[in-house]
Amino acid sequence: MKKVFSVDSIKLALNKSNPPCLVVTAEGTANTSGWSGFTLRPLWNRSNPPVNGVYSFALEGVPPTGIVQQVLTPTGPVSHTLTYGETKDVRKVVVYAASNSQSVEYNEKNATDSLLSASPDAITQTGVGYSDNWDLADAFRDAIKNLPTDPYPYPDKLQQYRIVSIEAEVGGFVGLNRMKVTIEA
Numbered sequence: 001m002k003k004v005f006s007v008d009s010i011k012l013a014l015n016k017s018n019p020p021c022l023v024v025t026a027e028g029t030a031n032t033s034g035w036s037g038f039t040l041r042p043l044w045n046r047s048n049p050p051v052n053g054v055y056s057f058a059l060e061g062v063p064p065t066g067i068v069q070q071v072l073t074p075t076g077p078v079s080h081t082l083t084y085g086e087t088k089d090v091r092k093v094v095v096y097a098a099s100n101s102q103s104v105e106y107n108e109k110n111a112t113d114s115l116l117s118a119s120p121d122a123i124t125q126t127g128v129g130y131s132d133n134w135d136l137a138d139a140f141r142d143a144i145k146n147l148p149t150d151p152y153p154y155p156d157k158l159q160q161y162r163i164v165s166i167e168a169e170v171g172g173f174v175g176l177n178r179m180k181v182t183i184e185a
Contacts, residue, residue, distance in 0.1 A: 001041070001060040004075055005031035007097040010104045015081070022082040022106070026059050026095045028075045034064025035073060040080035040095065053091030055082065126164070131179045136166070139181040147185050161185050 007028040015021045026040055043056040050056070057080060082090060094103040129142030144161065162184045169176040 001037070001039070002063050003096065003098040004028045004035065004038070004059050004061050005072065005097060006099050007059050007095045007102050008074075010093060010095050010102050012093060012104060012106055019083075022090060023079055024055075024057065024082065024093050024095075025077050025079045026057070026102075027077050028059045028095075028097055030061060030063075030073045030075060031070075031098075032064060033069040033071055033073050034066075035061040035075070036064075037062040038075045038078045040078050042080065043096070050089075053089045054094060055090055055092070056094045056096065058096050125185045127183050127185065129181045129183070130169075131181075132177070134179045136179065136181065139166075139179045140183065143181050143183045144185075147183075159185055 005028070007026055009027045011025045013023045013025070015023055024040060028038075038059070038061040040057040041060050043058055044050045059075065059078060061075065090106050092103055092105050094101055125148050127143040127145075127147035129139045129144070129146055131139035131142065140161075140163070164182040164184055165180075167180040167182075169178050169180050171177075
């Protein structure tokens with residue numbers, strides 16, 4: 001991973017989930033074609049926490065190998081979500097690239113009033129279900145049953161589910177032989 005050529009913009013969006021979190025989105029430019037795997041890498045950790053509420057990131061990607069076009073190439077949006085524990089003390093977000101950096105001040109009132117935030121319907125919950133007789137419908141129903149309790153229930157709410165993965169669990173000490181389905185609601 002290397003820093004991309006430049007960072008062009010930073011946006012902050014407060015996700016009003018329970019607990020709330022802050023989504024940092026940056027866009028930048030790579031100095032050639034062929035870059036991939038873009039990420040916002042936090043420049044802090046538990047032993048070196050952010051100072052005075054300044055959260056710093058590096059906008060990085062995997063540089064190409066071989067012959068590439070010498071053209072500036074946009075990274076597209078790259079996001080990192082700060083959890084509630086981190087979000088409590090954010091005052092400023094800084095994103096670094098190879099040739100520049102950009103920063104944006106944060107206060108919750110401005111983010112709530114001026115930026116998109118998730119509606120209660122946009123909260124993603126995950127459920128896992130199993131079927132010992134390899135029946136997809138049984139595993140799907142079990143996954144729905146195992147979803148966390150809906151924090152925003154109402155009588156005629158239309159709920160949609162998406163299958164994230166279908167897997168098999170076979171073998172092991174207990175001799176598993178079952179289908180595993182993971183869904184999002």
